Amino acid sequence: MNSIEAITFDLDNTLWETDVSILGAERVMHDHLLEVAPAAMMADFSLEAFRATRATVVAEQPDIAHQLTVVRRETLIRWFIERGASRAEAEDLAGEGFRVFYHARQQVEPYPGTEDAIAKLASRFPLAAITNGNADLMAMPLGRHFKFSLQAEHFPAAKPDPAMFESALDRLGVPPHACLHVGDDLAHDVQGAQAVGMKAAWVNTRGREIDTGFEPDLIIRQVADLLDHL
Ligand SMILES: [Mg+2]
Numbered sequence: 094m095n096s097i098e099a100i101t102f103d104l105d106n107t108l109w110e111t112d113v114s115i116l117g118a119e120r121v122m123h124d125h126l127l128e129v130a131p132a133a134m135m136a137d138f139s140l141e142a143f144r145a146t147r148a149t150v151v152a153e154q155p156d157i158a159h160q161l162t163v164v165r166r167e168t169l170i171r172w173f174i175e176r177g178a179s180r181a182e183a184e185d186l187a188g189e190g191f192r193v194f195y196h197a198r199q200q201v202e203p204y205p206g207t208e209d210a211i212a213k214l215a216s217r218f219p220l221a222a223i224t225n226g227n228a229d230l231m232a233m234p235l236g237r238h239f240k241f242s243l244q245a246e247h248f249p250a251a252k253p254d255p256a257m258f259e260s261a262l263d264r265l266g267v268p269p270h271a272c273l274h275v276g277d278d279l280a281h282d283v284q285g286a287q288a289v290g291m292k293a294a295w296v297n298t299r300g301r302e303i304d305t306g307f308e309p310d311l312i313i314r315q316v317a318d319l320l321d322h323l
Pocket residue numbers: 103104105106107276277278
């Protein structure tokens with residue numbers, strides 16, 4: 094790891110636990126829609142029903158699957174149109190639902206020790222983020238330690254596609270072998286980064302057995318452990 098000149102990070106489930114914040118955000122969205130949408134259109138709303146509608150949207154438009162903002166909006170639009178809303182009314186309600194979801198979704202709590210470790214690493218390396226989700230890192234306090242954050246929805250494809258990794262390398266101005274990518278997903282993060290020639294650290298936050306076929310350059314339990322290796 095002596096040759097490392099820059100570090101890129103996955104966000105969700107690498108810097109913070111995501112499931113908690115997404116579930117909380119969906120609850121906030123639900124509560125808000127109960128207030129602003131006609132009661133009849135929300136009568137059968139549940140997270141399960143919403144997810145079923147989302148699965149239909151993605152099945153019908155697989156090309157938007159990695160654009161989480163578009164998928165969530167389209168799902169809400171479809172939900173309301175199927176329950177009698179006009180297109181314009183459905184778009185308004187979807188906009189409201191997404192607005193509160195997106196705001197709530199950004200309320201994440203970095204894993205213990207992570208903020209401190211990121212600050213220390215940022216004093217020695219340029220840091221960037223590469224996410225398949227729609228966390229708005231640069232609007233969070235933690236974002237001040239990062240040069241930039243790339244979101245899959247602004248690219249033709251999500252990780253493990255090379256597009257975001259190559260864009261990050263380009264912007265960081267480092268060759269692939271001098272850049273370490275850190276993430277929790279063996280296929281998206283480890284394999285994706287290694288495929289473009291980067292080094293990859295697997296953050297095994299949940300203490301899983303490693304799946305066969307993956308060979309991370311480094312395995313750590315949490316981001317703070319990077320300090321022992323760099
Ligand atoms: Mg992740």
